[in-house]
Amino acid sequence: MANVTLIGAGSSAFSMSLLRDICLKPSLADSTLTLVDIDERRLNTAAALTERYSREVKSSLRSRAFTDRRKALEGADFVICAVKVGGYGPLECERELAGQHGYYRGIGDRVSCYYGGVGAYHQLAFFERLAKDMEELCPEAWLIQTANPVFEGTNYITRHTKVKAVGVCHGHLAYRRIAERLKLDLGRVSVQMAGFNHCIWLKDFRYEGHDAYPLLDDWIRDESKAYWESDRYEARVNEILAFSDDQMSPGAIDAYRLNGLMPIGDTVRSASPWWHHTDLQAKEKWYGPGGGFDSEIGWSSYLREKDAIQAKSLALSTSIGSLLPEYPPVPSGEQHIEIVDAIANDKEACLQLNIPNRDAVEGLPDDVLVEVPVLAGARGLQAIHVGSLPANLMNNVMIPRMLNMERILDAYVSGSREGLVLWLMNDPRTRSYEQAKGLIDSLLALPWNAKAGEHYR
Amino acid sequence: MANVTLIGAGSSAFSMSLLRDICLKPSLADSTLTLVDIDERRLNTAAALTERYSREVKSSLRSRAFTDRRKALEGADFVICAVKVGGYGPLECERELAGQHGYYRGIGDRVSCYYGGVGAYHQLAFFERLAKDMEELCPEAWLIQTANPVFEGTNYITRHTKVKAVGVCHGHLAYRRIAERLKLDLGRVSVQMAGFNHCIWLKDFRYEGHDAYPLLDDWIRDESKAYWESDRYEARVNEILAFSDDQMSPGAIDAYRLNGLMPIGDTVRSASPWWHHTDLQAKEKWYGPGGGFDSEIGWSSYLREKDAIQAKSLALSTSIGSLLPEYPPVPSGEQHIEIVDAIANDKEACLQLNIPNRDAVEGLPDDVLVEVPVLAGARGLQAIHVGSLPANLMNNVMIPRMLNMERILDAYVSGSREGLVLWLMNDPRTRSYEQAKGLIDSLLALPWNAKAGEHYR
Numbered sequence: 001m002a003n004v005t006l007i008g009a010g011s012s013a014f015s016m017s018l019l020r021d022i023c024l025k026p027s028l029a030d031s032t033l034t035l036v037d038i039d040e041r042r043l044n045t046a047a048a049l050t051e052r053y054s055r056e057v058k059s060s061l062r063s064r065a066f067t068d069r070r071k072a073l074e075g076a077d078f079v080i081c082a083v084k085v086g087g088y089g090p091l092e093c094e095r096e097l098a099g100q101h102g103y104y105r106g107i108g109d110r111v112s113c114y115y116g117g118v119g120a121y122h123q124l125a126f127f128e129r130l131a132k133d134m135e136e137l138c139p140e141a142w143l144i145q146t147a148n149p150v151f152e153g154t155n156y157i158t159r160h161t162k163v164k165a166v167g168v169c170h171g172h173l174a175y176r177r178i179a180e181r182l183k184l185d186l187g188r189v190s191v192q193m194a195g196f197n198h199c200i201w202l203k204d205f206r207y208e209g210h211d212a213y214p215l216l217d218d219w220i221r222d223e224s225k226a227y228w229e230s231d232r233y234e235a236r237v238n239e240i241l242a243f244s245d246d247q248m249s250p251g252a253i254d255a256y257r258l259n260g261l262m263p264i265g266d267t268v269r270s271a272s273p274w275w276h277h278t279d280l281q282a283k284e285k286w287y288g289p290g291g292g293f294d295s296e297i298g299w300s301s302y303l304r305e306k307d308a309i310q311a312k313s314l315a316l317s318t319s320i321g322s323l324l325p326e327y328p329p330v331p332s333g334e335q336h337i338e339i340v341d342a343i344a345n346d347k348e349a350c351l352q353l354n355i356p357n358r359d360a361v362e363g364l365p366d367d368v369l370v371e372v373p374v375l376a377g378a379r380g381l382q383a384i385h386v387g388s389l390p391a392n393l394m395n396n397v398m399i400p401r402m403l404n405m406e407r408i409l410d411a412y413v414s415g416s417r418e419g420l421v422l423w424l425m426n427d428p429r430t431r432s433y434e435q436a437k438g439l440i441d442s443l444l445a446l447p448w449n450a451k452a453g454e455h456y457r
Numbered sequence: 458m459a460n461v462t463l464i465g466a467g468s469s470a471f472s473m474s475l476l477r478d479i480c481l482k483p484s485l486a487d488s489t490l491t492l493v494d495i496d497e498r499r500l501n502t503a504a505a506l507t508e509r510y511s512r513e514v515k516s517s518l519r520s521r522a523f524t525d526r527r528k529a530l531e532g533a534d535f536v537i538c539a540v541k542v543g544g545y546g547p548l549e550c551e552r553e554l555a556g557q558h559g560y561y562r563g564i565g566d567r568v569s570c571y572y573g574g575v576g577a578y579h580q581l582a583f584f585e586r587l588a589k590d591m592e593e594l595c596p597e598a599w600l601i602q603t604a605n606p607v608f609e610g611t612n613y614i615t616r617h618t619k620v621k622a623v624g625v626c627h628g629h630l631a632y633r634r635i636a637e638r639l640k641l642d643l644g645r646v647s648v649q650m651a652g653f654n655h656c657i658w659l660k661d662f663r664y665e666g667h668d669a670y671p672l673l674d675d676w677i678r679d680e681s682k683a684y685w686e687s688d689r690y691e692a693r694v695n696e697i698l699a700f701s702d703d704q705m706s707p708g709a710i711d712a713y714r715l716n717g718l719m720p721i722g723d724t725v726r727s728a729s730p731w732w733h734h735t736d737l738q739a740k741e742k743w744y745g746p747g748g749g750f751d752s753e754i755g756w757s758s759y760l761r762e763k764d765a766i767q768a769k770s771l772a773l774s775t776s777i778g779s780l781l782p783e784y785p786p787v788p789s790g791e792q793h794i795e796i797v798d799a800i801a802n803d804k805e806a807c808l809q810l811n812i813p814n815r816d817a818v819e820g821l822p823d824d825v826l827v828e829v830p831v832l833a834g835a836r837g838l839q840a841i842h843v844g845s846l847p848a849n850l851m852n853n854v855m856i857p858r859m860l861n862m863e864r865i866l867d868a869y870v871s872g873s874r875e876g877l878v879l880w881l882m883n884d885p886r887t888r889s890y891e892q893a894k895g896l897i898d899s900l901l902a903l904p905w906n907a908k909a910g911e912h913y914r
Contacts, residue, residue: 258879273882275890363822391867395860396879403852410848422715422853425730428885433732 001030002344004337005076007069007130008083008147009035010042012049012313014334016327018080019050021337023059024329027345028337035065036072042310043067048317056323069130073137078340080144081130085122088303090448094118097446101439103429104279105294109149109198109270109404118443119420120152121452124412127153131161142343144168144336150197150354152405155369156412158356166381167354167369168335169197171265177247178202178262181227182215193264194361194372194386197354199271199401201261201393203386216262220253233288244288251276251286259397260390269294271397274428339376346378355381362388368402400426417444417456458487459801461794462533464526464587465540465604466492467499469506469770471791473784475537476507478794480516481786484802485794492522493529499767500524505774513780526587530594535797537601538587542579545760547905551575554903558896560886561736562751566606566655566727566861575900576877577606578909581869584610588618599800601625601793607654607811609862612826613869615813623838624811624826625792626654628722634704635659635719638684639672650721651818651829651843654811656728656858658718658850660843673719677710690745701745708733708743716854717847726751728854731885796833803835812838819845825859857883874901874913 004022009015015035022028035050037043047065054061066072073079094117095106108115116123127145134141143165145154154167172193179189184207192204205212227233233245246252252268254276263271269292276286283291290297316326335351342349353374357364360372360383373384389398404423411419417440424436444453461479466472472492479485492507494500504522511518523529530536551574552563565572573580584602591598600622602611611624629650636646641664649661662669684690690702703709709725711733720728726749733743740748747754773783792808799806810831814821817829817840830841846855861880868876874897881893901910 258875273890275882278889365820391863391871392876392879395863395867396883399856399860400883403856406848406852410852414848418715419849422849425732426853426857428887430885432735433730 001028001032002077002340003032003034003075004078004080004340005034005036005072005141006080006082007036007072008081009046009065010037010039011082011310012042012046012317013309014082015046016049016053016313017332017334018336019053019061020327020329021332021334022061022340023054023057024331025337025341027341027347029060030062032062032064034072034076035063036067036069038067040067045314045317049313049323052317053323053327057329070133070137073133073141076134076138076141077344078142078144079130079134079138080336081127081147083123083126083130083147085116085126086448088306090446091117092303093446094443097442098439101442102431102435103427103439105277105296105299107424107427107439109401115149115152115408118440118449118452119411119423119456120149120408121412121449121455123147123149123153124156124409125451125455127157128160131157131163131165134163135161139163142166142339144339145354146336149408151199151369152408154197154354155356155367155405156409158369159367159409160413164380166339166374167197167371168339169266169352169354169371170334171198171267172200172352172371173333174247174265174268175202175205177245178205178216181245181248182212182219184212184215192373192384192386193352194370194389195267195271195398196369196401196405197371198266199397200264200267200352200371201259201389202264203261203389205262213262216256220256224248224250224253228288244290244292246287246292249287249292251292254286259393261393268292271401273396342376343378343380348375348377350374350384351376353381355383358383360385363394364398364402368405411456415455415457417441420456458485458489459534459797460489460491460532461535461537461797462491462493462529462598463537463539464493464529465538466503466522467494467496468539468767469499469503469774470766471539472503473506473510473770474789474791475793476510476518477784477786478789478791479518479797480511480514481788482794482798484798484804486517487519489519489521491529491533492520493524493526495524497524502771502774506770506780509774510780510784514786527590527594530590530598533591533595533598534801535599535601536587536591536595537793538584538604540580540583540587540604542573542583543905545763547903548574549760550903551900554899555896558899559888559892560884560896562734562753562756564881564884564896566858572606572609572865575897575906575909576868576880576913577609577865578869578906578912580604580606580610581613581866582908582912584614585617588614588620588622591620592618596620599623599796601796602811603793606865608656608826609865611654611811612813612824612862613866615826616824616866617870621837623796623831624654624828625796626723626809626811626828627791628655628724629657629809629828630790631704631722631725632659632662634702635662635673638702638705639669639676641669641672649830649841649843650809651827651846652724652728652855653826653858653862654828655723656854657721657724657809657828658716658846659721660718660846662719670719673713681705681707681710685745701747701749703744703749706744706749708749711743716850718850725749728858730853799833800835800837805832805834807831807841808833810838812840815840817842820851821855821859825862868913872912872914874898877913 050063098106143163146168150167157165175191188208190206193200194203195201246268255272256262283295341347354369354371357370358366361370375382407423420440421437430436507520555563600620603625607624614622632648645665647663650657651660652658703725712729713719737748740752798804811826811828814827815823818827832839864880877897878894887893
């Protein structure tokens with residue numbers, strides 16, 4: 001059993017995923033799940049669903065709900081952070097403003113929202129407050145950090161606080177879409193991926209123990225063109241989104257060609273070369289009809305789906321009847337509860353997690369957060385040494401991405417507006433210092449950025 | 458005494474600098490200076506001057522001259538490489554071609570010539586051949602590598618051959634121009650500089666033992682504007698060049714403001730931010746009338762002066778009378794002979810040299826060549842640990858510059874044309890993949906790049 005506190009529980013879909021996973025672990029029976037959100041209405045929805053679902057599956061889980069974070073941290077063994085400060089609305093305005101300054105679809109790692117707005121200020125400031133509370137109220141607890149930007153945010157916490165933190169994402173599961181496309185039996189596929197969050201690469205890919213990259217190369221040579229012209233590519237619908245299969249898109253295959261390893265999951269869009277993303281036409285060429293997840297089409301569809309899911313949760317919470325059809329008792333695929341079970345009950349598991357490098361990936365500093373295979377257990381989290389990545393990948397993707405993390409964290413820590421401008425000077429769309437400074441000043445002048453504007457002097 | 462072989466001796470001015478330095482060292486009396494150049498006429502000029510000068514100063518130095526490099530390497534203790542393959546003409550054509558593709562003043566580290574043309578191919582290929590000859594003919598000799606690109610070229614040799622190599626430049630002496638401008642007694646100034654060749658920063662600056670940066674800050678606040686408007690700034694003429702004092706230019710001061718340390722010497726132009734260099738107007742704003750050393754004005758003046766000096770050497774070599782007025786017996790300021798004397802005769806000296814990092818500069822890999830203070834003596838070359846550089850400098854200048862070195866070396870080692878294109882994709886002026894690929898293909902199709910065109914497939 002364990003005391004698990006979920007901060008940002010108002011996203012009912014995510015809360016229910018964790019709940020299902022807990023209820024599926026006999027070793028976590030009698031645990032306590034504490035839900036926290038500052039939005040009372042959304043919190044109540046999640047709490048109602050949690051209570052009803054626990055009863056329905058006859059779980060002995062205890063659940064509680066608080067709008068006050070500090071109350072919920074007392075006695076916690078694990079704190080899961082899934083907070084998105086301010087929601088998505090302001091980010092869409094920031095993205096539009098950036099577009100007016102010459103930055104199509106906003107600034108940042110292709111998807112400005114990862115950064116919680118300009119400089120990732122709101123998210124970083126929240127992580128800092130949360131970590132300080134944890135140092136005071138539950139200093140022994142693990143922070144399972146799943147809020148974006150996972151790379152910058154978790155790295156900030158591991159460097160600047162005493163909290164034990166690990167970054168978690170589910171993007172790596174997209175390797176299954178490669179297996180599916182190659183018609184491989186998933187049970188006989190084994191993979192290792194390495195990189196940074198949203199910038200992970202298929203370092204090792206095996207089928208029945210043998211290197212499976214040649215199978216991918218065959219598919220690219222013999223089948224990719226027909227696939228990209230087919231309805232299966234265009235009309236693919238995954239769990240929540242309606243746009244092309246970016247994992248097997250021309251853009252993903254081009255990134256593989258340039259870097260020597262296949263990009264996985266979010267990597268396809270956030271770490272692909274900038275010239276794939278100059279406008280909607282380029283995005284459609286590389287990521288299919290709609291231009292992929294981050295285009296004006298793909299992202300709007302994502303936001304609409306998010307709203308629809310939340311509305312459905314609300315309706316379910318006040319409905320009568322079984323919740324099982326909506327939340328079937330099978331593992332969600334998320335790793336958060338796997339970590340809890342591994343550490344609390346010494347159920348050793350090899351997971352894909354974000355922890356400080358300490359030479360797991362060669363050629364990267366020790367204090368930089370990497371996403372690698374990690375052995376989780378009662379003794380903690382131990383990275384599995386994956387070795388080196390190809391030179392092109394390191395020189396053109398990994399280290400430049402690391403530098404953006406360093407620039408963002410350094411600007412935050414030093415409160416330097418100039419640091420934000422210099423970060424933006426490295427954007428290939430910047431034509432002059434005045435352009436970059438103009439955008440940073442405009443973003444920091446927006447009403448919801450008043451505190452950020454004071455912070456970055 | 459030592460056997461010193463100078464490859465690329467046809468530049469008489471440089472050969473005479475080394476000769477003067479040798480003749481000034483009693484501990485190097487009875488040494489042998491072997492001059493090598495494939496241009497027989499220039500070699501003969503240098504040889505004639507060398508012989509006459511040695512006689513005139515009553516030196517017991519022995520001198521020889523060869524057009525065949527291999528003969529000159531036998532028995533060498535020190536090999537000084539000052540070769541510029543193909544001269545400057547082709548580079549001017551490459552620069553013009555780059556301009557037509559949207560790259561004002563060429564590609565590369567602000568000054569395309571540093572790279573010996575596209576990918577630095579000609580220089581790197583020469584360094585490789587020279588190092589192989591040395592491994593065979595004088596495996597114990599030191600290679601004193603002073604040909605550009607010093608950073609890429611010397612790093613290639615230290616990584617891929619068994620030759621003991623050190624990179625040498627004189628750019629660091631420009632710190633004296635700061636002292637002069639601040640009206641400091643040079644004898645009471647002490648400095649330490651660190652970085653990469655052509656990317657070095659005034660890490661420590663003292664006057665009478667105390668931090669002298671406040672004196673520089675005072676000058677910037679109180680005197681810089683008047684200086685930049687004065688004739689002293691505009692009309693400054695150093696030893697060979699007629700253009701503004703870039704060491705104390707607005708561009709240098711802006712780089713200091715952005716990075717926290719003052720750039721020194723060539724750094725001012727090669728490591729200053731790209732937005733200082735977008736066109737002649739920008740260059741004149743930041744580097745004064747004429748736009749600094751690398752503009753169409755400054756660089757033409759440099760090439761004209763080079764020709765004039767060589768013509769003068771030729772005239773001197775056939776004249777009668779003393780050479781001392783032209784080559785006064787005072788140290789040249791070059792460090793090559795200091796290294797020879799330190800290693801051959803254990804005359805310990807602290808020099809500013811380029812050797813593999815091994816943690817002299819924190820946060821850079823061990824196998825990257827850094828330019829730092831080095832203790833030279835019979836036990837070899839030992840870097841002095843200088844510690845860390847400011848975060849902005851590391852994130853926005855040092856590591857991006859290191860990545861360009863890595864890209865260039867990796868493209869050379871793997872013979873990858875795509876590697877060159879990817880390197881150019883990081884140039885802030887690149888607007889599309891096609892633009893970069895178009896330029897690389899055009900450059901590699903030039904007649905003098907036939908071998909390079911075959912190498913980069």
